[in-house]
Amino acid sequence: MSLVYPIFLFAFLPIFLALFALGGRIGGPRGALLVLVASSLLFTASQGLGFLIATTISLAINYALLMAIIRARIGGRWGRAMLAVGIVFNLALLVLAKYSVWLQWMPGIGPLSLGLSVAIPTTLSFLTFQRSVALLDAFTACKATALGLQSPPKGERPSRADPPLRYLGFASMFPNLMIGPIAYLTEILPQIARRSFGKLRAIDISIGLTLLIVGMFKKFFLADALGEDWVDPVYLDVARTGATTSARAAGALAAYYVQLYFDFSGYSDMAIGVARMIGVRLPMNFDSPLRATGIIDFYRRWHMTLTRVISRFLFSPLSIAGTRYAARWRLKGIAAKLPSLWLPLIINFTVIGLWHGPRLTFVVFGLIHGTWYVIETEFRSARWWKKKRKTIPEWRRKLAGAIIAIPLLVLTFALFRSPTLAVFVDILQSLGSTATVPQGAVLPFDKMSVIRLVLSFAIAGLAPNVYEMLGRYRPAIRSFVNPSTTPRWFAFKWRPNIIWAGLLFALAMLAMHEMATVTPFVYQVY
Incomplete structure (x- = not known):
């Protein structure tokens, strides 16, 4: 499925908007964000099982590294090493899945790269860059990032679900998942963490x-x-x-x-x-x-x-x-x-x-x-x-x-x-x-x-x-x-x-x- 498919334009998108508004009405910003994450994972699954597995593994590893970077930077330890590990992992996954034509001659790596390229027919380019930039955002602006991930909407109690849910909302958001635009974590987190998130406005729809x-x-x-x-x-x-x-x-x-x-x-x-x-x-x-x-x-x-x-x-x-x-x-x-x-x-x-x-x-x-x-x-x-x-x-x-x-x-x-x-x-x-x-x-x-x-x-x-x-x-x-x-x-x-x-x-x-x-x-x- 893509943004130009009739099934997306006339079925997926209207149903998503209705459920998003319902989630916001029932569960507030967290309810709306949960609908966004679930819809994004469904959209990801429509690209194929291999793509879903690869992006889900990438999500889990990048989130773990992101939180490790935030803790390390706040505590003054190991942040740079975690950043390097994350970027190397993301680029390695991209190179293996996308450049099998140039890697086939390498023993061990060639067959792995070819297998990944067959299993993942859709490009990982844009989401790889977006998740890598998120790690860099966490490293260079860790306090703002930590607050954006963890602070509850005004008037609500903190929840342990906020950091992973907000990161999933950013890293798997289906509109720009496949071909960008590549957004920064610091650009998106404040928007999905605000109290009004989940309320559809007529001017936004227009x-x-x-x-x-x-x-x-x-x-x-x-x-x-x-x-x-x-x-x-x-x-x-x-x-x-x-x-x-x-x-x-x-x-x-x-x-x-x-x-x-x-x-x-x-x-x-x-x-x-x-x-x-x-x-x-x-x-x-x-x-x-x-x-x-x-x-x-x-x-x-x-x-x-x-x-x-x-x-x-x-x-x-x-x-x-x-x-x-x-x-x-x-x-x-x-x-x-x-x-x-x-x-x-x-x-x-x-x-x-x-x-x-x-x-x-x-x-x-x-x-x-x-x-x-x-x-x-x-x-x-x-x-x-x-x-x-x-x-x-x-x-x-x-x-x-x-x-x-x-x-x-x-x-x-x-x-x-x-x-x-x-x-x-x-x-x-x-x-x-x-x-x-x-x-x-x-x-x-x-x-x-x-x-x-x-x-x-x-x-x-x-x-x-x-x-x-x-x-x-x-x-x-x-x-x-x-x-x-x-x-x-x-x-x-x-x-x-x-x-x-x-x-x-x-x-x-x-x-x-x-x-x-x-x-x-x-x-x-x-």
């Missing part, structure tokens, strides 16, 4: 439904159709014959650029919307990233929760260690920047690429983005540019940045989509091809497909994202604060009124019209 419908529209009406009409047939032809026409190759590259965004941001909108229905605000994951004016701006807007987690776990420690190394040996210039900035950035983005799965194309994707990030960082910090930029109007700088960034992003997105480097090279070579359409190939250039592609670029390039529209109602937690890129005449603001209800109803009808076949989210496959 905001949540808005996010859910917008996500459905992105996924069903835009992303899935773009993949079916423009992207998948071309990649299939190239994988089979090694070539396609230049027009079809260009169409596939352009379509995948918006397809990946609408697919992944559609899931994030739906996850944040479902959580908001029960009064929980998850962190925002996308902020109009396809309008980025450079790679730095892009990663402040794209998959923001992963960006901040990788930076916290990997880049910051590496950069600090590199800076100390450079200071110790009194390195200057390039010799100092290499260990303190350049190598940490390259490693950071290589890991981001590898995180998606055991493909060489993902590794190259990460290396390209890491190198690009280093180049742009150096360009922005150059003295001559700091002087020059003051003489250039801001709109010209942004336009020039977008003209450079967007084609590079389109090409690297195509690399991300390619199963092998050979397929990616064939796609690029096809851009200059004079070949005719392969026999039996489906042409994507029907009127509706073209309209949908143009509409997708118009929405991505001009329309406000749903978090801008809902801004005054704080629909999600902002990971980064970015300036708005929406033209003033398109800066629509959502209101809980009949006009917006009618518009959302129309979007819901368009989405449901496309629900005949349900395709998995792109990131759910990796």
Whole structure:
């Protein structure tokens, strides 16, 4: 089961909301939280027995380590060791289950990894990171975490059930269990520990439904159709014959650029919307990233929760260690920047690429983005540019940045989509091809497909994202604060009124019209 399955949308979700409200009325916050935990475990079980067993074992071990870290940190003992054990355990489970292709040659580990990958067909990536970050939260903010886990709602007696129940609510919450957004323990615990938790509010339902419908529209009406009409047939032809026409190759590259965004941001909108229905605000994951004016701006807007987690776990420690190394040996210039900035950035983005799965194309994707990030960082910090930029109007700088960034992003997105480097090279070579359409190939250039592609670029390039529209109602937690890129005449603001209800109803009808076949989210496959 997934958030896009009809059984989830029209059965699981309504029943859950009714039971959640009933649990809150009968048992208060604890009753509502118990319903959330039970529903999340049921949702987990729908992914398969292997996934349920693995995530349950992970839950038990992570909770035991979390409480050990809190006790050790408060008492001043062994906290760092427990943190290391927890992170190593989580990453080892993820690597064994996800990277069996690269581990099969290793005696003992290879068969174990292959067995886990067969038993756990669904990715563990997002929940692994979320539970690892929870351990780090417990280590760095142990007092606040302990209070969030153990303090009773106002006016109620303490209960031994509160810590495990609240942790289960955080670590297994079904909206963001599979594909994020990755939340921090310190972001969610205060929300599920408050006295009002368990009471459904009309405004939360309205905001949540808005996010859910917008996500459905992105996924069903835009992303899935773009993949079916423009992207998948071309990649299939190239994988089979090694070539396609230049027009079809260009169409596939352009379509995948918006397809990946609408697919992944559609899931994030739906996850944040479902959580908001029960009064929980998850962190925002996308902020109009396809309008980025450079790679730095892009990663402040794209998959923001992963960006901040990788930076916290990997880049910051590496950069600090590199800076100390450079200071110790009194390195200057390039010799100092290499260990303190350049190598940490390259490693950071290589890991981001590898995180998606055991493909060489993902590794190259990460290396390209890491190198690009280093180049742009150096360009922005150059003295001559700091002087020059003051003489250039801001709109010209942004336009020039977008003209450079967007084609590079389109090409690297195509690399991300390619199963092998050979397929990616064939796609690029096809851009200059004079070949005719392969026999039996489906042409994507029907009127509706073209309209949908143009509409997708118009929405991505001009329309406000749903978090801008809902801004005054704080629909999600902002990971980064970015300036708005929406033209003033398109800066629509959502209101809980009949006009917006009618518009959302129309979007819901368009989405449901496309629900005949349900395709998995792109990131759910990796």
